[in-house]
Amino acid sequence: AQTVTQSQPEMSVQEAETVTLSCTYDTSESDYYLFWYKQPPSRQMILVIRQEAYKQQNATENRFSVNFQKAAKSFSLKISDSQLGDAAMYFCAYKLTYKYIFGTGTRLKVLA
């Protein structure tokens, strides 16, 4: 079965510091896509970053970057220079044919 695991239910980071959210997944496929989504209290799902498995280079979007370790099936999200607006639930997701599978989420708190 395809699964996505986020082992950290909650994380805290001081404003302006760096935090890393973990995600592991299980798949037998060789070509796939991975995503991180942010969900603020409004519950809107916002795409943060995506990674193609065939690309060795880690994706980067401004202060957000991933550490993609294909052999280890690990896909962590690093947030640099954390801001108060980064406080939210973060979901890791894996794309399977016809559906996207989401992890259980990590709640990120940003401390002023």
Next chain:
Amino acid sequence: DTAVSQTPKYLVTQMGNDKSIKCEQNLGHDTMYWYKQDSKKFLKIMFSYNNKELIINETVPNRFSPKSPDKAHLNLHINSLELGDSAVYFCASSQDWAGRNTIYFGEGSWLTVV
């Protein structure tokens, strides 16, 4: 211009009632989805449609009946509502099912059954 829009955003109803949630996407996507997010924030797929055709039904009770009149719309009708149906329901779409695509979500419909 909202890409994936769903209505209503909030819905409070009594047990046993029937309700519908509508969803429309203006992205020209072929594939649409319904996801349910429960009180523990678990996001679970319910249905997946491709070009109006049902592709995935993830063991959802048959009280839930999706309908896709065209590929831009995917509505969700729920019969005989139960307390456990209280959740946030997300409609979403992606360009197609097989491609390397991002999924885009609506803002969610908060259903409360009392």
